[in-house]
Amino acid sequence: QKEVEQNSGPLSVPEGAIASLNCTYSDRGSQSFFWYRQYSGKSPELIMFIYSNGDKEDGRFTAQLNKASQYVSLLIRDSQPSDSATYLCAVTSAAGNKLTFGGGTRVLVKP
Amino acid sequence: KAGVTQTPRYLIKTRGQQVTLSCSPISGHRSVSWYQQTPGQGLQFLFEYFSETQRNKGNFPGRFSGRQFSNSRSEMNVSTLELGDSALYLCASSPGLPHTGELFFGEGSRLTVL
Numbered sequence: 162q163k164e165v166e167q168n169s170g171p172l173s174v175p176e177g178a179i180a181s182l183n184c185t186y187s188d189r190g191s192q193s194f195f196w197y198r199q200y201s202g203k204s205p206e207l208i209m210f211i212y213s214n215g216d217k218e219d220g221r222f223t224a225q226l227n228k229a230s231q232y233v234s235l236l237i238r239d240s241q242p243s244d245s246a247t248y249l250c251a252v253t254s255a256a257g258n259k260l261t262f263g264g265g266t267r268v269l270v271k272p
Numbered sequence: 273k274a275g276v277t278q279t280p281r282y283l284i285k286t287r288g289q290q291v292t293l294s295c296s297p298i299s300g301h302r303s304v305s306w307y308q309q310t311p312g313q314g315l316q317f318l319f320e321y322f323s324e325t326q327r328n329k330g331n332f333p334g335r336f337s338g339r340q341f342s343n344s345r346s347e348m349n350v351s352t353l354e355l356g357d358s359a360l361y362l363c364a365s366s367p368g369l370p371h372t373g374e375l376f377f378g379e380g381s382r383l384t385v386l
Binding site: 193194195197203204205206207210249251253257258259260261262263264265 | 305307314315317327328362372373374375376377378379380
């Protein structure tokens with residue numbers, strides 16, 4: 162079992178719809194969770210982080226964390242073609258000394 | 273504020289050669305980490321440095337090494353290159369320890385091994 166798992170996609174979403182991305186992790190004690198966006202040919206950039214169970218909203222992005230079920234999700238509301246990218250989930254270890262990335266989910270927003 | 277700078281951006285080497293990649297972090301950042309990114313394996317952690325000390329190392333062979341200088345600039349070296357070393361090598365700096373998750377990535381050095 163991979164430490165951090167994501168569906169590779171592509172996740173095809175019509176413009177204006179909600180894109181829902183999921184990430185599961187194996188380390189039950191993980192404390193910090195991050196979402197990075199990577200455009201094709203570019204480097205990853207941090208877009209969201211969440212530490213506590215529940216929802217965290219930032220503009221059109223909402224991160225959701227459920228530690229009991231060991232998953233974290235990212236919702237993109239009112240999806241735009243400019244949201245087309247690969248989204249990487251990253252999780253810190255319970256010991257706090259390691260950051261592990263998932264394989265990423267490719268999102269395609271179609272006009 | 274300047275971002276993370278990586279040099280060279282592109283390079284081509286042949287099997288058996290060695291390569292050195294350089295990374296200058298964002299001013300004031302003392303932490304640097306290195307990742308290898310390939311289509312098949314995704315983003316794989318190589319090393320993490322803080323104040324010239326290697327704090328963590330990923331599961332890569334000893335051919336991969338790195339160091340950090342007193343000005344926080346970092347280099348990584350790959351010796352005896354293999355075809356499978358062809359990848360995008362990303363450097364990231366962090367205001368705190370890299371494994372805390374807030375990373376600022378450079379544009380990467382794309383290595384092709386022939």
